[in-house]
Amino acid sequence: MKSTIPDTGVPIAPPAQNGGDRQEASLHGEILLRLRDYVVEGNIPDGARVPERRLCEMFGISRTPLREALKVLAAEGLIELLPNRGARIRQLSQRDLEELFDVMAGLESLAGRLACEAITDEEITAIEQLHYEMYGHYLHRDMHGYFQTNQRIHESIVAAARNETLKTAYANFAGRIRRVRYSANFARKRQRWAEAMREHEAILDALRRRAGSELSDILFQHLRNKRTAAIEHLTEPQEDAAAAP
Amino acid sequence: MKSTIPDTGVPIAPPAQNGGDRQEASLHGEILLRLRDYVVEGNIPDGARVPERRLCEMFGISRTPLREALKVLAAEGLIELLPNRGARIRQLSQRDLEELFDVMAGLESLAGRLACEAITDEEITAIEQLHYEMYGHYLHRDMHGYFQTNQRIHESIVAAARNETLKTAYANFAGRIRRVRYSANFARKRQRWAEAMREHEAILDALRRRAGSELSDILFQHLRNKRTAAIEHLTEPQEDAAAAP
DNA sequence: ATCGAGTATTTTGCATTCATTTTTTGTCCT
DNA sequence: AGGACAAAAAATGAATGCAAAATACTCGAT
Numbered sequence A, B: 001m002k003s004t005i006p007d008t009g010v011p012i013a014p015p016a017q018n019g020g021d022r023q024e025a026s027l028h029g030e031i032l033l034r035l036r037d038y039v040v041e042g043n044i045p046d047g048a049r050v051p052e053r054r055l056c057e058m059f060g061i062s063r064t065p066l067r068e069a070l071k072v073l074a075a076e077g078l079i080e081l082l083p084n085r086g087a088r089i090r091q092l093s094q095r096d097l098e099e100l101f102d103v104m105a106g107l108e109s110l111a112g113r114l115a116c117e118a119i120t121d122e123e124i125t126a127i128e129q130l131h132y133e134m135y136g137h138y139l140h141r142d143m144h145g146y147f148q149t150n151q152r153i154h155e156s157i158v159a160a161a162r163n164e165t166l167k168t169a170y171a172n173f174a175g176r177i178r179r180v181r182y183s184a185n186f187a188r189k190r191q192r193w194a195e196a197m198r199e200h201e202a203i204l205d206a207l208r209r210r211a212g213s214e215l216s217d218i219l220f221q222h223l224r225n226k227r228t229a230a231i232e233h234l235t236e237p238q239e240d241a242a243a244a245p
Numbered sequence C: 001a002t003c004g005a006g007t008a009t010t011t012t013g014c015a016t017t018c019a020t021t022t023t024t025t026g027t028c029c030t
Numbered sequence D: 001a002g003g004a005c006a007a008a009a010a011a012t013g014a015a016t017g018c019a020a021a022a023t024a025c026t027c028g029a030t
Helices: A027-040 A052-059 A063-076 A094-118 A121-139 A143-160 A164-176 A178-186 A190-208 A212-235 A238-243 B027-040 B052-059 B063-076 B094-118 B121-139 B143-160 B164-176 B178-186 B190-208 B212-235 B238-243
Strands: A079-082 A086-089 B079-082 B086-089
Touching: A027 A052, A027 A063, A052 A063, A063 A079, A063 A086, A063 A164, A063 B063, A094 A143, A094 A164, A094 A190, A094 A212, A094 B094, A094 B164, A094 B212, A121 A143, A121 A190, A143 A164, A143 A190, A164 A178, A164 B094, A190 A212, A212 B094, A212 B212, B027 B052, B027 B063, B052 B063, B063 B079, B063 B086, B063 B164, B094 B143, B094 B164, B094 B190, B094 B212, B121 B143, B121 B190, B143 B164, B143 B190, B164 B178, B190 B212
Parallel strands: none
Antiparallel strands: A079 A086, B079 B086
């Protein structure tokens, strides 16, 4: 930025924030992290144009680092770049979602297989702990708590796979479907919820026995069922409107 | 570029070439494709600095689109960005390679599972065809032909999975290990080679029966064995020196 | 000759500028 | 009023400019 700014030069958001822990030496890296969060959190509606100028003002930077970040987000699949028409939030078709869920299923399936090779008893105990916690949420019909704990279980399995490359890829794909995934879980019907709990029991069982191939199968099927539930929810979202008001 | 160029403005490489079929509207996209190829093909040695200025001259562009492409390649894991020290070709540690092979194994395993759901008899026939072709290369000890056909078989399976997202991710990871993968195949010992042929028989068998879960297991194990062979080759590369001269 | 302080050169990161293209606004005509 | 066209405004894509950092180089001391 310049030294003397006439009008809107003051950054709308605090310059660095450095929220949490991540710190990037370069402006580009910093902006990439912040912009990715901004997009993943759904601050811009689906299919809408990404306002380059506005974001520059918001972050208090010039267009160069922002545009670099946009290119990366486009490569990650979060946004689309239309020639001479700027960036748009990528609208995921139903097919896109199905594909994403399947890839996630494949990655978790892999994570489970690898986890069986290296997981410690302590890690299994920790996951069991989470499982009981989640069961509590299930009994109390605490959807939010259930969702969070469920996420942590799946992340624990990925972590137990001891593969940073896998972890990164997993995080990437997870980011793309975050909003949908969340609402899909909320919309989960009673029956599917009970089914998911049973599947989780089976996951734990296979994990305890370090049955990699078996766990791989169960995880894939588990995610496949999640996919079905999510797609169903998106296809008939009128339930929401009927239940909410 | 401009109309009148004083000194070194003439692009060293042909302006667009448009080799094959890909065409990008933006300079950035064009450069991204060309630079990615340039890196993947190994034109810059491992761990070496990526010469920004030189590449700009080579492609006949300014630094802005090139730097955007560099950011994307860094996000893809092909290069590293050191703060204030530019880009370097990412040097893969043995651990990195193990992780990459495992992720590839997971993706192919997934591809096989999905392929069983949707593959047509014609596609299977085509893969059988490739298999026999590969067997021919094997009998003739034609390593290069074998390698190529092998690649095509695996790509056919990924294609049969009918999942563009998976295909893209697969291509991405494949690019990262291309050089290593190739040399690993060349270094393949006679015994491992025969083993791989048997594994391929099993793959075809499971595919014919559309046994998704089984194929998933076989593919994972097949890639795991490839990984072992590759890592062994890298750990003791003196065999090459002994055999070549 | 080797090492190291100090300077010159190059490189990097980002801001700014410029030429196009797209989008919006305004005007006129039916 | 509504639509076609043109001018104005804004945006995009890429090049250039500039300050800071890193690297290379010079030269002197040991």
